[in-house]
Amino acid sequence: MHCGNNELVRLDNYSLAPIGKGHGLEPFDFVLMTGDSVSLDSDSSDDASLFLRALATLEVPRQGTFFYKKRMLDFSDYRNLLHYKRKVGYVCSDAGLISNTSLYDNLMYMRYYFENDMSITMSEEILELCRIFKLEEYLALRPAHLSPESKRLAIIVREIAKGPELFIIERPRDFLRDKSFETLKTVLRSLREKGLSTVFFSKDEEYIREFSSRKILIKEGKFIQV
Numbered sequence: 094m095h096c097g098n099n100e101l102v103r104l105d106n107y108s109l110a111p112i113g114k115g116h117g118l119e120p121f122d123f124v125l126m127t128g129d130s131v132s133l134d135s136d137s138s139d140d141a142s143l144f145l146r147a148l149a150t151l152e153v154p155r156q157g158t159f160f161y162k163k164r165m166l167d168f169s170d171y172r173n174l175l176h177y178k179r180k181v182g183y184v185c186s187d188a189g190l191i192s193n194t195s196l197y198d199n200l201m202y203m204r205y206y207f208e209n210d211m212s213i214t215m216s217e218e219i220l221e222l223c224r225i226f227k228l229e230e231y232l233a234l235r236p237a238h239l240s241p242e243s244k245r246l247a248i249i250v251r252e253i254a255k256g257p258e259l260f261i262i263e264r265p266r267d268f269l270r271d272k273s274f275e276t277l278k279t280v281l282r283s284l285r286e287k288g289l290s291t292v293f294f295s296k297d298e299e300y301i302r303e304f305s306s307r308k309i310l311i312k313e314g315k316f317i318q319v
Contacts, residue, residue, distance in 0.1 A: 101126060101290050102123075104123040107154050107156070107159070108155045108157055109147055109152055110155055112142065115138075115140040116313055118140065119315055125290055127258070130293075131291070131307055132293055133292065142294070145185065145294060146185075149181050149183040150177060161180075180255070182262075186267075188248045191236070192235065195232065195234060196239065200219060200250060219253075219254045226273070228243060228246060231247075260281075262293045264295055265293065
């Protein structure tokens with residue numbers, strides 16, 4: 094599905110140092126348009142994670158330029174990236190919640206930070222997501238009292254609560270049970286209809302068929318557009 098022709102993200106002549114046991118990424122170009130849904134495959138899970146982290150501006154490139162809506166991002170200071178980061182939902186296998194505060198405050202943290210107001214309340218839209226993902230009854234609890242499944246779902250809701258323009262998710266099928274995975278797909282269908290761009294790493298062929306408009310492959314550090 095392609096919901097528009099506006100350029101959202103562009104990486105020019107981008108290369109990345111390796112993490113873990115990966116190869117790193119040799120110089121490549123990548124363009125993501127509004128409404129694009131891109132699936133990623135790789136011979137190295139570390140290289141796949143590296144690319145997703147780079148899209149979330151969690152990795153500083155060896156070389157190359159990162160454009161958001163045709164404006165170049167400046168990596169010299171973390172604060173220069175905040176206007177982009179707040180528009181990116183990023184769900185990865187090692188994501189966590191803030192342990193010493195309630196689930197409610199975890200979900201509200203980004204709004205507290207950017208609006209500089211601790212008195213704001215959760216929107217009905219996010220409350221509805223909590224109901225859909227069966228989290229509403231846990232909002233007063235701290236993460237230590239949640240099941241692993243509920244923590245993962247809370248991270249998904251937290252990232253959707255940003256109102257992202259880009260949603261990045263790593264292997265959703267691997268860390269969610271069947272019912273939760275189906276619920277996630279229902280939510281993502283709705284968000285894609287509203288023009289959300291998505292990039293994901295998955296080995297689930299059914300998910301890939303439904304949710305990708307194009308594919309990229311990373312093989313031995315080389316970036317290949319399929």
